[in-house]
Amino acid sequence: MTSLAGQVALITGASSGIGEAIAWKFAEAGTKLVLIARRSERLSSLKSQLTEKFNAQVETVTLDMQDTPKLKQLPSALPDGFQQVDILVNNAGLALGKSGLQGTSLEDIETMVNTNVLAASLLVRLFCNGMLERNRGHIINISSIAAKQRYPGGGIYCGTKSYIDAFTEAIRHDFVNSQVKVTAVSPGAVQTEFSNVRYKGDDAAANATYEGMQPLLAADIADQVMYAATRPANVQIGEIVSFATTQASPWNVARP
Numbered sequence: 001m002t003s004l005a006g007q008v009a010l011i012t013g014a015s016s017g018i019g020e021a022i023a024w025k026f027a028e029a030g031t032k033l034v035l036i037a038r039r040s041e042r043l044s045s046l047k048s049q050l051t052e053k054f055n056a057q058v059e060t061v062t063l064d065m066q067d068t069p070k071l072k073q074l075p076s077a078l079p080d081g082f083q084q085v086d087i088l089v090n091n092a093g094l095a096l097g098k099s100g101l102q103g104t105s106l107e108d109i110e111t112m113v114n115t116n117v118l119a120a121s122l123l124v125r126l127f128c129n130g131m132l133e134r135n136r137g138h139i140i141n142i143s144s145i146a147a148k149q150r151y152p153g154g155g156i157y158c159g160t161k162s163y164i165d166a167f168t169e170a171i172r173h174d175f176v177n178s179q180v181k182v183t184a185v186s187p188g189a190v191q192t193e194f195s196n197v198r199y200k201g202d203d204a205a206a207n208a209t210y211e212g213m214q215p216l217l218a219a220d221i222a223d224q225v226m227y228a229a230t231r232p233a234n235v236q237i238g239e240i241v242s243f244a245t246t247q248a249s250p251w252n253v254a255r256p
């Protein structure tokens with residue numbers, strides 16, 4: 001098993017949900033953390049908690065994944081001791097709306113593509129060469145079952161996650177002569193702020209997503225990331241796909 005102690009992990013979308021859950025697991029394992037999100041107060045609060053509980057070394061960066069110029073400057077903005085990223089977790093991502101492409105605003109399309117596709121791709125490009133030079137590293141892209149089981153109203157979201165699957169697979173070829181690993185983690189229904197964001201404050205619609213079922217929890221996905229990140233040097237987990245137990249697809253959920 002690979003120890004995460006002393007490794008540097010960069011996690012996007014770290015202020016809540018799956019990203020925050022991964023931060024807790026990694027901090028417990030002694031990983032040095034770069035936590036990135038838009039909400040600076042939540043990041044500061046998380047940093048305080050992780051420092052207090054685990055004596056974790058944490059750097060926070062307040063950054064909107066859509067701010068491409070600032071994103072491109074990220075490696076040089078990181079302080080000494082945090083620039084050599086060993087584990088990149090591309091977690092930031094969102095869906096906006098589910099009413100069909102004809103009802104999707106142009107702005108929402110840009111937001112989803114910029115965040116889910118462009119920012120994730122740029123971050124890999126920004127940090128992969130350092131990993132390749134050091135001949136160690138792990139890129140973990142949070143994808144979705146929406147990449148495999150596409151549904152009405154998910155045109156852009158399913159498209160962006162399908163890109164992540166394709167991107168993950170293709171760059172594994174690029175890095176094949178190295179010790180750099182590439183993993184996609186593809187969850188089904190996870191109870192986070194995901195649906196509140198998707199339905200833009202329509203809490204009834206958001207809650208209905210998980211009503212009458214036991215969804216996956218952010219900690220379940222963090223477990224999977226930990227599993228992938230801690231395999232021995234000769235083991236590269238390609239993909240972890242998970243569903244809630246009473247779920248077979250985004251549209252087939254039993255609610256007994």
Ligand code: 8X3
Nearest residue numbers: 144145146188189250
């Ligand atoms: C989120 C899962 O089914 O809402 O990635 O698309 S789903």
